[in-house]
Amino acid sequence: MKEKLVLIGNGMAGVRTLEELLKLAPDLYDITVFGSEPYPNYNRILLSPVLAGEKTIDDIILNDRAWYEENGITLHTGRTVVKIDRRNRKVIADDGTEAEYDRLLLATGSHPIVLPLPGNDLDGVVTFRDIHDVERMIEAARKYKRAVVIGGGLLGLEAANGLMAQGMDVSVVHIADWLMERQLDPYAGELLKRSLEERGMKFIMPAVTEAILGDKRVEGVRFKDGLEVPADLVVMAVGIRPNVDLAKSAGLYCERGVVVNDTLQTFDPRIYAVGECVQHRGKTYGLVAPLFEMAKVAANHLAHLGYARYEGSVTSTKLKVTGIDLFSAGDFMGGEGTEEIVMKDAGHGVYKKLVLKDNRIVGTVLYGDTVDGAWYFQLMKDGTDVSEMRDTLMFGQHHLGDSGHGGENAAAAMADDMEVCGCNGVCKGEIVEAITKKGLFTLDEVRAHTKASASCGSCTGLVEQILAATVGGDYDASPKEKPLCPCTDFTHQQVREAIRERRLTRMNEVMRALDWRTEDGCPTCRPALNYYLISTWPAEAQDDPASRFINERVHANIQKDGTYSVVPRIWGGVTTPAELRAIAEVAEKYQVPTVKITGGQRIDLLGVKKEDLPAMWADLNAAGFVSGHAYGKALRTVKTCVGSEWCRFGTQDSTALGIQLEKVTWGSWMPHKFKMAVSGCPRNCAEATIKDFGVVCVDSGYELHIGGNGGVKVRATDLLTKVATPEEVIEYCCAFIQLYREEGWYLERTAPWVERVGLNYVKQRINEDDEGRRALYQRFLESQKYAQQDPWAQLAQEASEKKKFIPLKQVV
Amino acid sequence: MSEWIEIGRLEDIPVRGARVVRTPDGEVAVFRTGDDRLFALDNRCPHKDGPLSEGIVFDHKVACPLHNWKIELETGSAVAPDEGCVRTYPVEVSAEGVVRLCLAQAAA
Ligand code: SRM
Ligand SMILES: Cc1cc2nc3c(=O)[nH]c(=O)nc-3n(C[C@H](O)[C@H](O)[C@H](O)COP(=O)(O)OP(=O)(O)OC[C@H]3O[C@@H](n4cnc5c(N)ncnc54)[C@H](O)[C@@H]3O)c2cc1C
Ligand code: SF4
């Protein structure tokens, strides 16, 4: 029989714990949930935008009732648990419903504080905690005009902003000298006050409320100094108090909150607690980020994994008032032993302050420009020594070092391990990975997959930027379901189809037929179009060198100093003393500064001057070498191991097979580079399982693997099939390449391509459709007739081409 | 002082391409655009000295081969958001197709 888990409190922390638990152990428990509120789990944080009319209640439901059903969870809404019977291990709700438990999870949240003032029970006095409160406020806004919000903290200001949006005349009463004194320093508080005043918010501060006036319904507020202001609605937003009522009555040890240890157990080890109701290492929390961290740990223990520890959280704050950017974290006030770096630009409403201690950031307040908040917060959490970057720290991350070209936005410059969504603890890398791996295009999809920006939403802009930088951006970004480039609205797929279906063979025809917005295209679309044309119509289309990246124009890799590198093809990585001697001679003759064995089993001659290239190629050609295409979107290397010829484990002649594969496939242009390898046995010394096409020899034949790569995002191959003979290997390999050539998008390597179209699709086209496979193979061989010409030999021999490598004129 | 020198013929420069003129003060890249206009600029990208002559030419711009900055051929300035500028030189082609470059007098 399954164990029984009962959750008390159907709020953000409790249900998040269930979500985490279901991920780890979906079938471990029979789960029952009690919630006082009549709704399924919703996003409390977004009550502020609901109040401001920017969102509806439906928008903020996190898990609807169907979710509970699908996961076999019994949900009791509108029922408050009034007793925990620890001896009999059951809970009892106010309507008498009972549920037994093996483990119990408390997540009762907190109570909003109601000031003990005369008149605090009048009609029209509300707190700001749940949907019911918001409904009452919206209702009041319809009938009445004047609102007073008591409390100039985060919640109070969001309430005031919402009520203003609902058309009310709002005054905020605040006890301290400046707003949000727990998150802001006086200067930032003043800036905030000013911009809220510009929007029409009024402030009465510092002021202490003495009484709420009125008979049945509230009529006004009186302060200690005798001042009275009229009011039809009073919102108390002065803080929260952990809800420990039930825990206390059950005899669990509580201080300010329910006391828990690092595994989130209360003093009764069967009872866990998470969320605002808990007190951990003396601290209570009122933001979701730490609660979600607790949820992860609690779930880990509930799932019997038992290794996670909660060690407390560092929190940061943002304000969710549209149009106001504010970020605060850590010890933002500074003081003894700290230093401050401050930037004020009152004209632009920008203020930034970093508090340093021992060369480490210990706190920050950002107002008006919060782009770098996440970065500072990360440096702070990591305790990074910032003395090296102190001079430029204030200007933000994109001013650091020389890592990027200026076109990058802040999102692109962020490091992968930097946190984007503080609420859910999602780092940039996870978002980028989800976007590329799962092919996400919209904010909603990113939210659904990563939870980034799914809670308070204040990182939405940043997530959107990352999305744009990942799927968009015209610099070597893999194309996705978006227009090919800004010159057109058509996608790669549509352009490919148009070229084939309308028999377009020239670039200007494509541009005309598809209403290109530019005369000349751009550096993104021209290389793509050129590839699509020559791969679709190998015999008809004319290659356009002006639309190729420099490397493919001069058949060498440009280096950072404008020189080039030259990599002759070394078939399967096998060479001879004579070949090595020829390379050595060429290297000496042209004074090549660096000779390097590459990671692809061949030799790189680095630092060659452009004008030396043709002569060098001629010499290499004379020694029997052709271009290695180390520069091209084309077949790169075929790595091999020594195989059965020498190796005591070898099962087949992997070296010869690799060479054979390379001889058939070299020279072909592809959407992206293409690497192969053949290993002689499953020990896989040639690393065939991270190649675009890899062969692992076994006793009974050859395993064919596809869609792998090393590089930025390592992906191991998928097994395509197993075949018996080298001839079949060649046929399958060429058919696979041709399918990729015909259907892959430009700059989409096989790994993302296979993920986009699905392994099954590839299997269906290559394994299951014999006729189709042979047709692909034939088309590949046909296109090779045009492609398999050594570009070096061509360029080295044609005088007109050779000329282009030398200066037009030498002026003395 | 302005001094025009003959550097070659129009057909020596590929359309949407460039050739280099080597001078004692460094290289000058002479571009020919799709509409057959000529532009001459220092062959050094304002970013990290990339050889602009090797970039992809489109409209009246070139994309630097090293990190893809786009440079306006007419003015030599980088397309926003990148910032920087390279020196440009007057260049002209005669009715007979002879290309002449003015090195001494910098236009920008
Ligand atoms: C020369 C070499 C490094 C070496 O000294 O060993 C090298 C050098 C470059 N690699 Fe590489 N890669 C070299 C092997 C590799 C390998 C190892 C391998 O092939 O087994 C990998 C990982 C395997 C893979 O590709 O899956 C590798 C992954 C990359 C990547 C990341 C690809 C990816 O899909 O994430 C890039 C960037 C790109 O292609 O956009 C890259 C790009 C480059 C470029 C072309 C960068 C550039 O655009 O200038 C470098 C050119 C240097 C030059 O001018 O020669 N190189 N590169 C290796 C040449 C092998 C050869 O004989 O052709
Ligand atoms: C308007 C507003 C804006 C906010 N903005 C932000 C923000 O921008 N960023 C941020 O990080 N945080 C924000 N917060 C705080 C955040 O919402 C809370 O920290 C979080 O919701 C707490 O989660 P919890 O599960 O501990 O409590 P809750 O979400 O309050 O859930 C507790 C639930 O338990 C129920 N319950 C209590 N006792 C019982 C019982 N005996 N039986 C049955 N049910 C019971 C309650 O009715 C409640 O539904 C905001 C809060 C509000 C109100
Ligand atoms: S890893 Fe590859 S791309 Fe990076 S520096 Fe080395 S050779 Fe260049």
Ligand code: FES
């Ligand atoms: S050198 Fe030109 S873009 Fe970097």
